[in-house]
Amino acid sequence: MILLMMVDTPEEKRKFVILYENYRYLMLKVAADILHDYQLAEDAVQEAFVRVAKHMENVGQPEETATKRYLITITKHAAIDLYRRRNRLQSREIYMDELPEETGQLTYMAPEEEHGVLDILKNLPPKYRDIFLLKYSAHLENQEIARICGLREGTIRQRIARGKRLIEKELEKIKKGDTE
Numbered sequence: 178m179i180l181l182m183m184v185d186t187p188e189e190k191r192k193f194v195i196l197y198e199n200y201r202y203l204m205l206k207v208a209a210d211i212l213h214d215y216q217l218a219e220d221a222v223q224e225a226f227v228r229v230a231k232h233m234e235n236v237g238q239p240e241e242t243a244t245k246r247y248l249i250t251i252t253k254h255a256a257i258d259l260y261r262r263r264n265r266l267q268s269r270e271i272y273m274d275e276l277p278e279e280t281g282q283l284t285y286m287a288p289e290e291e292h293g294v295l296d297i298l299k300n301l302p303p304k305y306r307d308i309f310l311l312k313y314s315a316h317l318e319n320q321e322i323a324r325i326c327g328l329r330e331g332t333i334r335q336r337i338a339r340g341k342r343l344i345e346k347e348l349e350k351i352k353k354g355d356t357e
Contacts, residue, residue, distance in 0.1 A: 183230035193230060195239040196248065201226075203245075204252040207325060211256040211315050217263070221256040228255065246327070253325060257310050264314075297347040305340035308333060 184190045204225055208218035228251050229236060237244040298306060311322045312333075319337075323330040 181230075183227070184233055189233045192236065192239060193233065196229065196236065196244070197226065199239055200245065200248050204248060207249055207252045208256040210321060210325060211253065211311070211317070212260055217259055218256065221259045222252060224255040224259065225252040249325075249327075253307070253311075257315060260315055297344055297351075300347075301340060301343060305336055305343065308336045309340055312337060 181190050181193060184193050201222060204222045205218055208221035208225075209215055212218050212221060225248070229248065236247060298309065301309065307326070308322060311317045311325065312319070317325070319330050319333045322328075323333045326333070
């Protein structure tokens with residue numbers, strides 16, 4: 178295992194091997210649920226273990242629940258990052274003849290405004306940002322997000338609503354700043 182070369186002490190190497198053996202399939206399941214592609218999920222798990230190896234000081238004992246949550250969170254973020262990278266490579270152009278018939282009114286956003294919205298999303302508290310990324314970037318249903326995050330579906334709905342309010346407030350601030 179090449180990743181073991183990234184880990185310093187023999188104790189950390191033993192802990193890393195135990196983490197790998199105990200949690201790799203769970204991490205693969207989490208990544209596959211987000212990416213819907215087994216090969217991409219394997220890449221996300223590999224990236225997650227690279228991050229774990231770099232930050233072994235943040236990892237508790239392998240049998241602790243907090244360690245399991247930490248690994249799931251790292252995997253989730255690695256999968257979302259991979260999903261974003263993959264989507265960024267695809268063309269952002271949409272041609273009118275490619276749109277489905279039921280598409281309603283189109284709204285275009287100036288590049289400056291788009292960057293403002295992205296900045297707002299980046300600055301959201303993580304508990305809202307993560308939910309938004311899973312909901313609107315990974316296109317997951319509330320039930321799937323609840324399962325991944327270990328929360329109730331009602332909590333997910335509430336965080337989406339509160340996150341939307343935070344985004345609306347920030348957009349209003351941007352609009353007021355532009356008109357003054």
